[in-house]
Each structure stands twice: as C-alpha cells, then as structure tokens.
Amino acid sequence: MDWGALHTILGGVNKHSTSIGKIWLTVLFxxxxxxxxxxxxxVWGDEQHDFVCNTLQPGCxxxxxxxxxxxxxxxxWALQLIFVSTPALLVAMHVAYRRHEKKRQFRKGDQKCxxxxxxxxxxxxxxxEGSLWWTYTSSIFFRLIFxxxxxxxxxxxxxxxxxxxxxxxxxxxxxxxxxxxxSRPTEKTVFTIFMIAVSSICILLNVAELCYLxxxxxxxxxKKAGNSKQQxxxxxxxxxxxxxxxxxxxxxxxxxxxxxxx
Amino acid sequence: MSWxxxxxxxxxxxxxxxxxxxxxxxxxxxxxLLVYVAAAENIWKHEHDEFExxxxxxxxxxxxxxxxxxxxxxxxWALQLIMVSTPSLLVVFHVAYRENREKxxxxxxxxxxxxxxGGLLCTYLISLILKTGLEIVFLVLFYKLYNGxxxxxxxxxxxxxxxxxxxxxxxxxxxxMIFLYFLVATSxxxxxxxxxxxxxxxxxxxxxxxxxxxVKKQQ
Numbered sequence: 327m328d329w330g331a332l333h334t335i336l337g338g339v340n341k342h343s344t345s346i347g348k349i350w351l352t353v354l355f356x357x358x359x360x361x362x363x364x365x366x367x368x369v370w371g372d373e374q375h376d377f378v379c380n381t382l383q384p385g386c387x388x389x390x391x392x393x394x395x396x397x398x399x400x401x402x403w404a405l406q407l408i409f410v411s412t413p414a415l416l417v418a419m420h421v422a423y424r425r426h427e428k429k430r431q432f433r434k435g436d437q438k439c440x441x442x443x444x445x446x447x448x449x450x451x452x453x454x455e456g457s458l459w460w461t462y463t464s465s466i467f468f469r470l471i472f473x474x475x476x477x478x479x480x481x482x483x484x485x486x487x488x489x490x491x492x493x494x495x496x497x498x499x500x501x502x503x504x505x506x507x508x509s510r511p512t513e514k515t516v517f518t519i520f521m522i523a524v525s526s527i528c529i530l531l532n533v534a535e536l537c538y539l540x541x542x543x544x545x546x547x548x549k550k551a552g553n554s555k556q557q558x559x560x561x562x563x564x565x566x567x568x569x570x571x572x573x574x575x576x577x578x579x580x581x582x583x584x585x586x587x588x
Numbered sequence: 589m590s591w592x593x594x595x596x597x598x599x600x601x602x603x604x605x606x607x608x609x610x611x612x613x614x615x616x617x618x619x620x621l622l623v624y625v626a627a628a629e630n631i632w633k634h635e636h637d638e639f640e641x642x643x644x645x646x647x648x649x650x651x652x653x654x655x656x657x658x659x660x661x662x663x664x665w666a667l668q669l670i671m672v673s674t675p676s677l678l679v680v681f682h683v684a685y686r687e688n689r690e691k692x693x694x695x696x697x698x699x700x701x702x703x704x705x706g707g708l709l710c711t712y713l714i715s716l717i718l719k720t721g722l723e724i725v726f727l728v729l730f731y732k733l734y735n736g737x738x739x740x741x742x743x744x745x746x747x748x749x750x751x752x753x754x755x756x757x758x759x760x761x762x763x764x765m766i767f768l769y770f771l772v773a774t775s776x777x778x779x780x781x782x783x784x785x786x787x788x789x790x791x792x793x794x795x796x797x798x799x800x801x802x803v804k805k806q807q
Contacts, residue, residue, distance in 0.1 A: 328591075328592075328622075328625055328626065329626065331592070331595055331617070331622070332618075332622065335617075374634070374638060374759060374760065375634070375638075383642075384640050384641065384642040384643075384755075384757070385640050385641075385642055385742070385755060385756075385757035387640075388638065388640055388741075388757040388758070388759050389741055389742075389757060391759070391760070392741060392759070392760055392761055392762050392763075395760075395763070396762040396763060396766070397762065397763045397766050398631075398760075398763060400627075400630075401627045401630075401631065401763065401767075404623075404626045404627040405623070405627060408618060408619070408622055408623060408626070411618075412618055412619075415614055415618065419610065419611075419614070423607075499642070499742075499755065499757075
C-alpha cells in the first residue's frame, strides 16, 4: 500500500470529474505526490541525524529537535495529501453505488434499463447531475477546507514558511542557551515554498471548479423554468417529467427488445 | 510480501460487504494503512539509534531502551492492522466454500453465493465481532504497555549495568504522540463503524424474519 495505490483509486474518479477536476488530479499527482516521494523525502531524510547542537550534553539535541519540530514538514504534507484526496473517494463510492443499482436493474431484466450488456454499464460515464452533483460539490468543499486547515497549521506551527539556519534552545537538560543548526535550511525553504505554492494553485482550482458547478446548476435550473413557462397549459413539473420518462422507456424498450431478440 | 498483499486481500472482501463495510475498508486503507506506510514508519525508523542516555556505560542504553519499549509502537500498530483485517477472510472463505459446493454438486444451490443470508450472515457477524474485539484488545494493550497514550521526553532508568539513576531521552516524542492519537482515533472510528454494521445487519434480518413469519401466519 503506497501512493501508487492511491493513484489507482483516484484514477477511477478521473473519468467522472469535470475538466478542472482532471487538472486538479494531475497537479496533485505530479506536483505534489511525486515531488514529495522523489525529492522532498530525501531532503528531510536525515533531518534529526544532521540536526547539530553546540553542546556535548546528552539529550539536549533530542529535546531541542522535539521542541522546534513537533511534527516534521514531510509528515504534515503526507497527512495533508491523504486528507485532501479522501473526499474524492465519496464520489468514487457514489459512482460505484449507481453502477451497482444499474447492474441490479439489468440483471432483473427491468425494462427501464437502457444498456445492452454489463460491460456498457461498467464503462459508462455518469453525468454530474442530481445526487451525484451534491456529492461532488461537497467533496470539493471538504477538499478546500482541508487544504486551508493544513496550510494554516503549517504557518502557525513554524511561524511562517522559512526554515532558519540557526535556532537557540534552552530546554532542559541543555545547560544554558545553546545554538542548534538545522541541516539544509535553504533547500528545505525552497521545497516548503514550492509545496505551499502548489497548495494555493490547488485551492484556486477547487474554487474555480466550485464556481463552475454552481453556475451550471443555476443555468440548468433557469432553463427548466424557462421551458415550463413556454408551455403554460400543461400539467405540473412532475407530470412533465413522467411523460418524458415514459417516452424514453418506450423508446429504449423497443430497442432493448429488438436487441435481445436478435 | 508487503502491505500490497493486505490491500489485495481487502479489495477481495469489498465485493461481499455491505455499504458500511465498504466505508470501513476505505477508512482502513486511507487513514490507517496509507498513513502507516507514508508517514508513521519513518518516524520510528531510527528510534533505537536516537534514544540517548546521559551515560557512557556500555550496555546501559540498550537495557533501558528494552525496558521502556518491550514492543515498539510501530510494530504493535502493524500487528493491529494485520489482525484487524484478517477476520474478513472468514467471509471470503465461506463464499468460496459455497461456490465449491455448487460446482461439486453441479447444480445451483444458492440464489447468489455472495449474498449475505443464512450461514454467510452468521460468518459475517462473527467476523464483525472478532474485528471489534481485536481492535479493543490492541487499544487496551497500547494503554497498559505504555501507561496511557503519552510519550515522555525523558525517562529515568536504573537497571543494571546503569550505575545509578540515568536520564534517557526519547527522540521525537511529540510527533510520535500525535501519530499515536491519530491511531487511537481511527481505531475508535473503526469500532463505531463495526458496531453500526452489526446493529444494522441484526435489525435488517430480524425484520425480515418477523415479516416472513407474519406472512406465513396469514396464509
């Protein structure tokens, strides 16, 4: 189980995402997960080993390191990536549930189904409307919240995004104020700023996707309202829907029956 | 052999689970297995090397480390993950047994070998009870072995060959504590999911039984 497995799981969600969602997934995998695994982990690999304090007092280095790095950058990023990827699973589960329902209908020989075989159901791409729209939108909302929370936690814990070269420590058992030197501070600062920048880009993408979905929703609603206004002598909305559905069913039934008999 | 094996195993169980069961599998994958492999393992990687005692006496550090960490947190975590995922195999075996029986008798004995009813329901309930039990056992073990879920910065040790009471410093105690709390939180979440699934299944099938009896009586 590793990041590759996450890639497999989220890859399935890719099919049912909007274009902005696909861009977000690409940015996530290439500019965050891959950079984390290939580069950032090496930079922080020797962090405690090369954290050096100007004292021979045993234990002083351990205590100072723990004081200045309650949770390492690299672990915080890993947690951030895991939490940010999790809402996409909601969408994957919803899609799997819909597919399962369609397969059940198909197996029962229901006349409402519009597929010729199970393979088509498996490959079908669901449009983002109805309950799936709500799941998708809430997943984007949660992603935004998690990103913001982690960025704030980062800023709060490390007093900004810079890694200092020298830290002064006087926690017990250090005998007095001791100079402690962080290993590779510039490289760590560069990677920190890079990860923060990519996080911000992901936040912008999520906001854009949210706006796009909301705009689409309101446009669709106004279209429906416009259509029903043009036919004033008609039944109410539900009856119109039922009529449309009945037409679709009778059309697809004819096709299905023909399909089965051939 | 690695965690990928466990992942493939659990993916196989996914097919025969209820909705809550699938959420449980997702929680185990994302918040326990992935966090373990991607983050937690590295924190405890050099715990012995970084464990430092204020003494030059050879052997004192080794002995003190062994006294305070009889089984390392990370090993207990790994054992917990393995034990908690294993009862799901009972369900997979039972379904395989059903399919085998059908093949052996060359006739359709079950409407759907993967559907949770009859004997498979009992197996599923037993697996849920075992999973919950094991989670609780490991949480209690963690609590008893380490006197709560706290990791101190400093421990005082006076076991031979240490000449007197010696200060020993644990590396990264705060980070370890954060991940330990994370482990406890996800364990509790999994226990809640298992208990809800148990009550859901018992409720569903008792209603079914009651309705069947009611229909029979009417007939």
